Amino acid sequence: MSRFQFRLESVLNIREKFEDKKKQEYSDALNKLQREVELKEKLVNESISLFSLLRTKMLDSISPREIIFYNNYANYLKVRIAEQEDNIILAKKRAEEKRQELIEASKQKKMLEKLKEKEWINFLDEENKKEQKIIDEIVSFKSQNRLIDRSETNSQ
Numbered sequence: 001m002s003r004f005q006f007r008l009e010s011v012l013n014i015r016e017k018f019e020d021k022k023k024q025e026y027s028d029a030l031n032k033l034q035r036e037v038e039l040k041e042k043l044v045n046e047s048i049s050l051f052s053l054l055r056t057k058m059l060d061s062i063s064p065r066e067i068i069f070y071n072n073y074a075n076y077l078k079v080r081i082a083e084q085e086d087n088i089i090l091a092k093k094r095a096e097e098k099r100q101e102l103i104e105a106s107k108q109k110k111m112l113e114k115l116k117e118k119e120w121i122n123f124l125d126e127e128n129k130k131e132q133k134i135i136d137e138i139v140s141f142k143s144q145n146r147l148i149d150r151s152e153t154n155s156q
Helices: 009-059 064-155
Strands: none
Touching: 009 064
């Protein structure tokens, strides 16, 4: 039996590595998105804590300077939260781009895998045909030998 060799094996290997690279890039993009979301949550929680602290201070006594400080810090947090929302939108867009690239890389690899599978099936069919031909030749040879043996036995 001869050995199966896929003629595009090197291309398939490259496509597999490319797909792995795209998987890693997609994973990195998802991790970046997660970090951006977590940072926004942290800023929102900090803002909530700030307002809670401000309410508590207002029940006691608070100086105008502290009110200005808390107000400035609240505005800063508001701006940072808005910036973070923009960062999240960009991270989602990048993650989606990476997902699409991964899908395309997977399609390219699967296409070659299907071609390899078809060639493997064809190879097995050819090998079976070769085996059958050899078997037929052996059977034919044995049949001819029997006929020859019979004719020699009859002629004696």
